[in-house]
Amino acid sequence: MTAHPSASSSSPEPGGAEAFFGAVGTSFFNIAGTAGGMTILFVRVLARFVPPRIDSRELWKNLHKMAVKSLPIVVITAIFTGAIMVIQAAPIVKRYGAESLLGWGAGFGTLREIAPLLTALMISGRVGANNTAELGTMVVTEQLDALRVLAIDPIAFLIAPRFISIVSTLFMMTIFADALALVGAAFSGQALLGVSPLTFYNGLTTGLLGFRDVASGLIKSVVFGLVIALASCHFGLSTTGGAPGVGRAVNATVVASAAGVFLLDYLVSFALGG
DSSP states (O other), X not given: OOOOOOHXXXXXXXXXXXXXXXHHHHHHXXXXXXXHHHHHHHHHHHHTBTTBXXXXXXXXXXXXXXXXXXXXXXXXXXXXXXXXXXXXXXXXXXXXXXXXXXXXXXXXXXXXXXXXXXXXXXXXXXXXXXXXXXHHHHHHTTHHHHHHHTTOOHIIIIIHHHHHHHHHHHHHHHHHHHHHHHHHXXXXXXXXXXXXXXXXXXXXXXXXXXXXXXHHHHHHHHHHHHHHHHHHHHHHHTOOSHHHXXXXXXXXXXXXXXXXXXXXXXXXXXXXXX
16 A cells, blocks of 8 residues: 655745845834934924923033043053054064054054944943943833923933933043054053153154044044934834843844944045045
């Protein structure tokens, strides 16, 4: 007696292509929804500036919490960043005897790229994630609903001060990072290559580096601050699902901020001509 093929073996199985394009479509709509939500939030925050409706006490409190308390980790990161730039440049300097160009070699990449980028990632991990956790906790515990019941605008009272604080923090921390990275690079050059700090700073200021190089990094810091502020506030306000939802929102903030920083870094570098 011959066995007939089973019905399951004869029925068509779902193709891998359909699952792939379905996942791509879902990801696209999720990204589009996130970008749209961040854009709407940005417009709502800007509306609180005309006329100004921002809680000044909340602003100063967040500036202290985000900027002042972030200074130690930024100092450590910046000093070692400058030292690493010298270590990377050391083989070329030794090979060609270009000690006078060590300041330019370390300063160019530090001022235009490394300092604003690494500072943004540090602020994203420390400030952005914390901001999302705080806002997400307020959402799931219905504290924002309580503010609305008391006729207090959550955007003006909570979001706008945090938005200003994050952007200002990243801008100020980038200035500190630029200065401290160059100090770390100068002393590292003296320890590793015997290049005096005076020679290092002469190479830094011989005309190869100018205001445009410093301004490029500072412009990037403002752009990075905008994306970190928008991502952290957006995911914090859209938190659902209790305590696990807060964890998911924090994770989404870190991922979105890092991806946005690298994407905008490329776009701003291209727009500024390097």
